[in-house]
Amino acid sequence: MAVAARKQSRAASNATEAEGQGELPELNKDQELEAYRLMLLIRRFEEKAGQMYGMGLIGGFCHLYIGQEAVVVGMQMAAKEGDQVITGYRDHGHMLACGMDARGVMAELTGRRGGYSKGKGGSMHMFSKEKHFYGGHGIVGAQVSLGTGLGFANWYREDGRVSLTYFGDGAANQGQVYESFNMAELWKLPVVYVIENNRYAMGTSVSRASAQTDFSKRGVSFNIPGEQVDGMDVRAVYAAGRRAIDFARSGQGPYILEMQTYRYRGHSMSDPAKYRSKDEVSRMREEHDPIEMVRRRLIERHKIGEDELKTLDGRVREIVNDAAEFATHDPEPDVSELWTDVLREA
């Protein structure tokens, strides 16, 4: 998975970071620490969610983000307050990266009243107006048109915000994605399309589903610039994210980032993942783990001691355990909630 950031089509004019084969801009110590903390939070949260699913506390579908943490964390580091985020159903990591409360996310997973949607949305449908997180969408590809609409609202209001619209390699084959690309470029909407290519659309590998497997080229016929990015390396994600977001914010229109990433777990909790070898998964975990890469750099380059990292690990575990505890004991929604939030009072 040695993919360096590669630019094609139109070049972003204001890219300042070094780029190209091999050389990646380094993050400073604070950035590395923050990336590490956030990725670890997502990893531990998802592990706990998987455990709670096994215990029957979480129902329905539950799609874990383990392995892909660098994508959303690197992008959020590149975004500004007010930029919107929207994604599909593999959304827990995005919510945590947006700063949403772990308790509220976990309690939604368990269908409790303290959940972000009062227990009425579940794993795939959570939102936070306050954190500019627009879901959490269960229909593959629908979020791409919606995210383009968020970009439209920014364009309409001229408020300088950028819509970060995430979708997977599977969604990238949906028709409305291209309808959206066309309008976004036609009207120069501030949207960054982040394609999280984790190699499998449920059980179908990219090569079995896509005639053009280079997703960064999916905007070529609309003149949307695109890059392939090593989505396992938070530095590469951050650098590409800055280029793309700056481009969109400056009024030049949409930008596509293909994040080459990998999910360690099955598509959902009920997926035994027989479509790939154990070797493939363990090789990714051992050689390209996004968290381990940062951890090594923190120790080797930034001289952070094991003790300090252990303390950080402990704090993350505390947050996750507290969220799990809350989500286990928080009551289910009041039965009267069945009838609320169907329509707003006119």
Add this chain to the structure above:
Amino acid sequence: MATDILMPALSPTMEQGKLAKWLKKEGDRIKSGDVLAEIETDKATMEVEAVDEGVLAKILVGDGTENVAVNTPIGVIAAEGEDVSARSGQPNGAEAKGVAPNVEPASETGSGTGSGGGQAKGEVPAGGGAPATVPAIPKAPSAAGSPPQPETTAAPEIPEGTEMVTMTVREALRDAMAEEMRRDKDVFVMGEEVAEYQGAYKVTQGLLQEFGPKRVIDTPITEHGFTGLGVGAALAGLKPIVEFMTWNFAMQAIDQIINSAAKTLYMSGGQMGAPIVFRGPNGAAARVAAQHSHDYAAWYSNVPGLKVVMPYTASDAKGLLKAAIRDPNPIIFLENEILYGQSMPVPKLDDFVLPIGKARIHRTGKDVTIVSFGIGMTYALKAAEELAKEGIEAEVIDLRTIRPMDVETVIRSVQKTNRCVAVEEGFPQSGVTAEIGMRIMEEAFDYLDAPVARITGKDVPMPYAANLEKLALPNVGEVVQAAKAVLYR
């Protein structure tokens, strides 16, 4: 042999138009393809092109004549030297009507290949699948007849003494949008041909000129995409009006309407909703066949999280569209192409907003309740007139909103009349009338002196042939018959 040039139809629903001006004068030599005249309707202008060759022997309808019925002879093309002095401006019914439209290229001999001497060419709305060249066609089916002028009960929402102005449903809808756009800068309209073309059915006429291209947005032909985009903009707090050229095309976008617009408020625990209006012509127009004639009232009315509005009168169209734009929920606003051109009184008020979810008793009566909505009201009202001639007083209720349904008004009427006929153009199974019947059974069973009857569109895809199309739609006779049946007469 002389050939009549007939007043052509611009669209399948056009019944009359204005002969704006002749571009040829009597005595001019005509070859096929020459532009003979310009005609206008309230939604478009176009040129009348010669199909036959010869001399423009006589002009039967002069420049500037208004309300020229489709298929009226407007001029005569004759062979060189032929005497046509006997021809008058009276329509020659036997020759001019019910003939096959002439769509063949003009023959070189100059003798007409049919009696349609002219062929329309020009700004024909693309919507509804109207071809770019529309030959004269037979009259639209029954519903397209002249608008009924029933005895209506005064709408309770209009203060007594209010001045009424006559306008078309099309103008009422346009005014509603314009007023709301003036009032709230977050309101914008987007869709295919809404801006520069002035609306495929001219409903958005003038909006681009007043509000500019940022608020009146022509989209590519991309229903799924622009619907999702509109919903996204609404989630972000804007108030889009998304026009579908027809609701038939919205099936490409129905996932975004149902899964994204209708459900997000609930799925977000009330945090985020979509204040958006989806509007456009719905149901059968005339002669556009199965893929352009579907009535979606029943479909959308099945979904919690949506409101479904389907007005009949111009006044309701205006007041309810204004309410829809202000409503914080996703609204399905079902219009009708045949009703667009009908003129009706609209109150002259600065801010005329009607409540969504309230039916209106359009005509009072004591013997039988007829419930309908949208264009179904045309059958209901005409049937009530017919029944009145036989001494039967029908009470006609216009639901106006399908969801939430004002069942209370229907029940109160049924408690009085003890009999009910429900009318819609949609399909029978799981239709809106099926719902009306069920609700009456649930809430007023003991008041019924007869089972509730329904008159609906037939359970077949809409046929193209004029006679079959007419059969597929409800008609006044069926409603009269049903009313008599529930009265055991």
